[in-house]
Amino acid sequence: MSRRASLILAVMVIALAYSLPIYMSGFRLFQFTQVCIYAIALMGLNLLTGYNGQFSLGHGAFYAIGAYISAIMMDHWQIAYGWTIPISGLLCLIIGFLFGRPALRLEGLYLALATFSLALAVPQILKYFEHWTGGSQGIVLTKPKAPWGLKITEDQWLYLVTLTVAVIMFILAANLVRSRVGRAMVAIRDNHIAAETMGVDSALYKSLTFGVSAAYTGVAGALSAVAIAYVAPDSFNVFLSVTFLIGIVIGGLASVWGNVLGALFIQFVPNWAQDISKAAPWAIFGIFLIGFMYAMPYGIAGAIKRLWISRVVSRVSQKQGGEAVSSQHQAQSPSR
Amino acid sequence: MDIFIQQVMSGLATGGIYASLALALVMIYQATDVVNFAQGEMAMFATYLAWTLMNAGLSYWVAFVLTLAIAFVGGVVIQRVIIRPVENKPILTIVIVTLGLLVILNSVAGWVWTYLQKPFPTPFPREPIRVGTVVFGAHDLGEIGVTLVSLALLFVFFRFTPLGLAMRAAAQNPLSSRLAGIRVSWMLALGWGLAATFGAVAGIMVAPILTLDPNMMGGIQIYAFAAATLGGFGSPVGAVVGGLLVGVVENLVGTYVSFIGTELKLTVALAMIIVVLLVKPSGLFGRTHVRRV
Numbered sequence: 001m002s003r004r005a006s007l008i009l010a011v012m013v014i015a016l017a018y019s020l021p022i023y024m025s026g027f028r029l030f031q032f033t034q035v036c037i038y039a040i041a042l043m044g045l046n047l048l049t050g051y052n053g054q055f056s057l058g059h060g061a062f063y064a065i066g067a068y069i070s071a072i073m074m075d076h077w078q079i080a081y082g083w084t085i086p087i088s089g090l091l092c093l094i095i096g097f098l099f100g101r102p103a104l105r106l107e108g109l110y111l112a113l114a115t116f117s118l119a120l121a122v123p124q125i126l127k128y129f130e131h132w133t134g135g136s137q138g139i140v141l142t143k144p145k146a147p148w149g150l151k152i153t154e155d156q157w158l159y160l161v162t163l164t165v166a167v168i169m170f171i172l173a174a175n176l177v178r179s180r181v182g183r184a185m186v187a188i189r190d191n192h193i194a195a196e197t198m199g200v201d202s203a204l205y206k207s208l209t210f211g212v213s214a215a216y217t218g219v220a221g222a223l224s225a226v227a228i229a230y231v232a233p234d235s236f237n238v239f240l241s242v243t244f245l246i247g248i249v250i251g252g253l254a255s256v257w258g259n260v261l262g263a264l265f266i267q268f269v270p271n272w273a274q275d276i277s278k279a280a281p282w283a284i285f286g287i288f289l290i291g292f293m294y295a296m297p298y299g300i301a302g303a304i305k306r307l308w309i310s311r312v313v314s315r316v317s318q319k320q321g322g323e324a325v326s327s328q329h330q331a332q333s334p335s336r
Numbered sequence: 337m338d339i340f341i342q343q344v345m346s347g348l349a350t351g352g353i354y355a356s357l358a359l360a361l362v363m364i365y366q367a368t369d370v371v372n373f374a375q376g377e378m379a380m381f382a383t384y385l386a387w388t389l390m391n392a393g394l395s396y397w398v399a400f401v402l403t404l405a406i407a408f409v410g411g412v413v414i415q416r417v418i419i420r421p422v423e424n425k426p427i428l429t430i431v432i433v434t435l436g437l438l439v440i441l442n443s444v445a446g447w448v449w450t451y452l453q454k455p456f457p458t459p460f461p462r463e464p465i466r467v468g469t470v471v472f473g474a475h476d477l478g479e480i481g482v483t484l485v486s487l488a489l490l491f492v493f494f495r496f497t498p499l500g501l502a503m504r505a506a507a508q509n510p511l512s513s514r515l516a517g518i519r520v521s522w523m524l525a526l527g528w529g530l531a532a533t534f535g536a537v538a539g540i541m542v543a544p545i546l547t548l549d550p551n552m553m554g555g556i557q558i559y560a561f562a563a564a565t566l567g568g569f570g571s572p573v574g575a576v577v578g579g580l581l582v583g584v585v586e587n588l589v590g591t592y593v594s595f596i597g598t599e600l601k602l603t604v605a606l607a608m609i610i611v612v613l614l615v616k617p618s619g620l621f622g623r624t625h626v627r628r629v
Contacts, residue, residue: 110565121602290437
């Protein structure tokens, strides 16, 4: 897609998203709040896995850290929720960077293994620090009300806050991946030795990407704590991490728009599947996961992009083919 | 001292389970360079099959053998149908496919057998066995026995039978094996079948302790990862030694380090994995891979 077309599309989607509270309210709107939160988390994971080629099967851990930092700040120190979100992001940035340092030594499969174990261990760790986290009871918070006497419901206000944060984070990420840093990230993914010979500091970029990725997911976690107004250890189990992975695989690896599609998928498909059976959402997730790996390894966004490219290519080649034919005619005509 | 010996023994018993599952992981890893994230769930599924067979009125050991046979066929089918199409794809693709398998098996088990915990029988006597002042659980001893027997069988199979030799050859050097007339792709499928069988043994042995539910193997799998990492992913001997070590360490740490207790057991496994990967990524028995660039 050309730069201008995607810009127009972005503006249209954002405008549509901001107008949602006009058409819907209550639970429906809350689901879209959740979509925005997931989209931010998926963007974070996609920066790491899609753009930088590092696996993480444990991003639920950073989501949990973000959520708990925010919840503890609100619950223990009565800090306004608005402040807890950037602070969670910042702390997750640092934690992610520090986790990224040793992770440098773990390539491919081993990183997947370490992060998967992290995801499995998270609920236990959260329960252990009972004084701070409230143990398996979790922490109950209060939903923030709309400020400045605005005549909108809590859900509408939360939606607008989350959407605004999501838009800002997405603009930042879209710029990041198009910048020099983004190109370095992709270069490391594609061939880290070649990237290093070109002067890219692979170790620094990899751990930085880990930090930024964790920050995105941490912000998403903090927003979820604010939006749901409740945190409990068992909601941050290994399946949350797998959900994120499903989101980026379905949406599209190394794609900004893919994260929105992936977020819509992981929010709404389980809802529909739940009508069949409590276990059905995961069976469907699994089938989609394997099916996408076979048929559309670059996700929905990748498939759309490919369609677009093949259309453009065929149009160009038609044009060129036509010219080639006419030039042949010209070349042949004098001899006739 | 009695408590110490008791803890070591029960550590060896759970260690045997970790060793079986770790061995399953290593078998697949050696042959195909894939870590099968669904290994634990395959074992869980097989254990449910065993439960169903026993409930249908079969005796324990008949159900046991029948389950192993089904698990073997299941493993082969999974490799042929699900894994083979992505065999030569990037690691991320294969990891995602095995994760897909994990969630499918987990949810189908929940669907069919519900998430309620089910008691699972043990073939060993309930009464503990006393040796002097030390008390051993009969199931613990039985577990160790089953693990040892299956390890011995596996050793004989890979060491002395032509088929076992062919499988090892296919894992080590696929190209030359193919030239020598070995059907490499089928050998890999057999490897998956064997791994599934071993997983099933681990599942059936651990189910009486943990009681059967679809998430039963989550914790076991992380310990099996720790065991395989500790022993080195390339080494079957390492997986066994690693499994037993992890089992003993887990029990001793749980008993003697008061702030860990049983609440942070998974975290201990996580810490073990990370420390081993950082200090000696190839594990105790693994060979360091040197790659030419």
